[in-house]
Amino acid sequence: MLAVNAQRGHLDQTKEMFEVLPDQDVVSWNTVIMAFSQAGQLNEALLFFQEMCLNGVTPDQVTFTNVLAVCSHIGVTEKACGYFTSMVGDHGIAPAREHYGAIIDNLARSGELEEAEELVTNMPYKPGEMEWSVLLSACSSYKDLERGKRVAQVLEEIMPDEAANYVSLFKVVADSNTPV
Secondary structure, X not given: OHHHHHHOOOHHHHHHHHHOOOOOOHHHHHHHHHHHHHOOOHHHHHHHHHHHHHOOOOOOHHHHHHHHHHHHXXXXXXXXXXXXXXHHHOOOOOOOHHHHHHHHHHHHHOOOHHHHHHHHHHOOOOOOHHHHHHHHHHHHHOOOHHXXXXXXXXXXXXXXXXXXXXXXXXXXXXXXXXXX
């Protein structure tokens, strides 16, 4: 029933049901964190995560996927990087592709393009369209023409027929006010 209320966006009911659960396990915490995150109550979602940890419930991969995404949307990159480090160091969770993607998104949104590109090229997974596209979009936002050209070239190799890549490169060039 908790999950049903959470999916329907009934946050008050979800919170009430959660508070009376006799066993608040990682799944129930994840459900509440996700419900508040999906409803746009991002700070509340992070507060639930902090409370979860204070209550001695060990977060799992799903928890960190949600929390890193929340951090990206509210622009707390330093906090996201701390959670990522804690995920690996304190909890022994090997980062999955979506964890790397969330950190890349955090770094890119905050303008830390060099760090984002370094993470894309050094993560233990072969970077795909998603990682490179996030970086290309940030190159446009932060008017980084040289990096944008490099990233667009990689995207062209990965997906040569994807028109969106050319549109994104055009946007980087247009935003930088520099001729190609």
